[in-house]
Amino acid sequence: MSADFDPNAASSSDSGVFGLPHGVDDAAVVLVPVPWEVTTSYGGGTSEGPRAILAASRQVDLFDLDVERPYEAGIVMLDEPAEVRRWNAEGKALAQPIIDAGGAGNEHAGALAKVDALGRDLDAWVRATALEHMRREKIVGVVGGDHSVPFGAIAAAADHHGPLGVLHFDAHSDTRRAYEGFARSHASIMFNVLEEIPRVSRLVQVGIRDVCEEEIAYTRAAGDRVRTFFDRDLARRKQDGEPFGAVAREIAAALPERVWVSFDIDGLDPRLCPHTGTPVPGGLDFWEAVRVLREVCAAGKRIVGFDLNEVAPNLADPGDEWDGNVGARLLYKLVGFTLASQGRARLLP
Numbered sequence: 076m077s078a079d080f081d082p083n084a085a086s087s088s089d090s091g092v093f094g095l096p097h098g099v100d101d102a103a104v105v106l107v108p109v110p111w112e113v114t115t116s117y118g119g120g121t122s123e124g125p126r127a128i129l130a131a132s133r134q135v136d137l138f139d140l141d142v143e144r145p146y147e148a149g150i151v152m153l154d155e156p157a158e159v160r161r162w163n164a165e166g167k168a169l170a171q172p173i174i175d176a177g178g179a180g181n182e183h184a185g186a187l188a189k190v191d192a193l194g195r196d197l198d199a200w201v202r203a204t205a206l207e208h209m210r211r212e213k214i215v216g217v218v219g220g221d222h223s224v225p226f227g228a229i230a231a232a233a234d235h236h237g238p239l240g241v242l243h244f245d246a247h248s249d250t251r252r253a254y255e256g257f258a259r260s261h262a263s264i265m266f267n268v269l270e271e272i273p274r275v276s277r278l279v280q281v282g283i284r285d286v287c288e289e290e291i292a293y294t295r296a297a298g299d300r301v302r303t304f305f306d307r308d309l310a311r312r313k314q315d316g317e318p319f320g321a322v323a324r325e326i327a328a329a330l331p332e333r334v335w336v337s338f339d340i341d342g343l344d345p346r347l348c349p350h351t352g353t354p355v356p357g358g359l360d361f362w363e364a365v366r367v368l369r370e371v372c373a374a375g376k377r378i379v380g381f382d383l384n385e386v387a388p389n390l391a392d393p394g395d396e397w398d399g400n401v402g403a404r405l406l407y408k409l410v411g412f413t414l415a416s417q418g419r420a421r422l423l424p
């Protein structure tokens with residue numbers, strides 16, 4: 076880090092993520108923005124998530140009370156890829172009539188196939204981009220976009236690092252075979268991960284509180300490969316006075332040695348993400364989510380990468396930075412704990 080960078084100063088509006096001066100060459104962490112929300116079925120805006128998080132990140136103080144000076148390792152966010160923006164616009168135009176009709180009918184077969192093909196193109200792009208940086212020993216974090224975006228990065232991490240578990244924070248199980256006909260849907264991400272990435276040895280879900288019967292049947296049939304900590308059960312344990320630290324340690328213990336963290340912001344209490352696409356009451360508090368990440372680190376597991384998705388700014392009021400603000404702070408925690416789990420930053424007591 077250059078000697079004239081002052082971590083205590085306010086950052087300018089044209090500085091990098093978190094106000095940092097790094098480029099890819101001097102950053103240990105490469106954040107890949109993926110402005111994609113083609114199959115968003117309810118509230119829109121997640122394609123503006125990376126931009127909102129980047130803007131809000133410049134207000135985050137760099138000293139962290141959990142992980143000492145994560146910024147010293149270097150953090151950069153890549154420029155938004157123009158081709159992803161283009162595919163997103165094309166895919167949305169094709170998908171909208173299907174979503175408006177409440178799902179794909181026979182007359183939509185052509186459009187549906189094109190949307191799925193664009194989703195495959197996106198997966199291939201994310202996978203190649205992630206792999207390129209992993210081969211340079213970078214930590215890759217994907218910033219969505221809707222929850223379909225990390226598929227390629229999880230596949231790349233499994234290729235590059237070997238078998239791993241996915242720690243999945245979400246209000247939704249995301250294990251539908253397809254949603255409204257779309258196979259690459261945000262609601263199918265973990266189904267696709269389990270079906271298509273055999274090196275994902277285990278999926279540990281946290282905060283789930285909106286789930287359909289097909290998903291219950293599917294995740295139960297998966298046996299030990301899927302462990303779900305339903306939000307209802309977490310809430311009851313808290314109501315009955317169980318310390319959350321013990322719950323967090325149990326979640327961490329369910330994971331294998333290598334971990335990818337897939338964080339859908341709607342796993343948090345919707346007060347922390349009011350404009351996300353599909354908010355559900357309940358959910359984790361900010362510090363509960365942080366505690367789970369901390370215990371994963373403390374248990375000696377290695378977080379190999381992460382994604383943060385479904386952050387959507389208030390499109391009606393550009394002055395409202397709340398969703399981006401929470402997203403940026405959570406992103407900084409994800410970066411910090413990932414670095415600490417790899418011995419590239421120090422976990423504070």
Ligand SMILES: [Mn+2]
Nearest residue numbers: 222245249339
């Ligand atoms: Mn999700």
